[in-house]
Amino acid sequence: MRTIRFAPSLLMAALLAAGMPAMAQQAQKVAPEQLSNQWILLNRDVSVDVPNSGVNIYKPSCIAVTYTIGSDGVPMNVQVAKMVPKSDLGKAAVSAVSNFRYGPSLTNKNHMPVATYYVVPFNSPDDPAQRAQLMAPCKLSGYSQT
Structure with missing residues (x-):
């Protein structure tokens, strides 16, 4: 009789545990700004x-x-x-972002994963206005500004 009484709760726990990876992948989309x-971001430079x-x-x-920062602060x-x-620099950009390491902010004490993006400039001018103009076409929509 006891086994039957606990069976529904065990089934519910098993279903919740099975759904955890799917829920973890539903990271909030956050704008880079x-x-x-x-x-x-913890590291100042990457190879x-x-x-x-x-x-x-x-x-x-x-x-x-695009990438998701996992609960350990590592991009995935x-x-x-x-x-x-179009260029052959895609692998270099992925390599750069893959080497980023993050620490949680004071408002993210639970290390909640987030999805975001980073615009990697190549051969960009030193002038801030020209650099912004170069990077503008790579801005992605659909990422929350709040």
């Missing part, structure tokens, strides 16, 4: 392997890379989402 409310030759690798360009599911102009 608002990321510091959840996660703070990136850039090819010596390839299509448009010496042209000024931007590559938008890193993918190129947009590249202007």
Whole structure:
């Protein structure tokens, strides 16, 4: 009789446990400008392997890379989402973002994962206005500004 009484609760616990990975993957989308409310980038520089030759690798360009910051502060599911102009620098951009490491902000004490993106500039001008103009085409929509 006791086993029957606990069976529904055990079944419910098993169903909840099975659904946890799916729920964990439903990370809130956060705009890069608002990321510091959840996660703070810890490393100041990263090593990136850039090819010596390839299509448009010496042209000024931007590559938008999407990713999810896991509860451990490590980027996962890193993918190129947009590249202007098309080039052979996608792997370099993914490599850069994959090496980012984050720490939780004071408002993210539970280390909640978030989805975001980063625009990697290549061969960008030093002038801030020209740099902003270069990176503007790689801005992605659908990420919360709050």
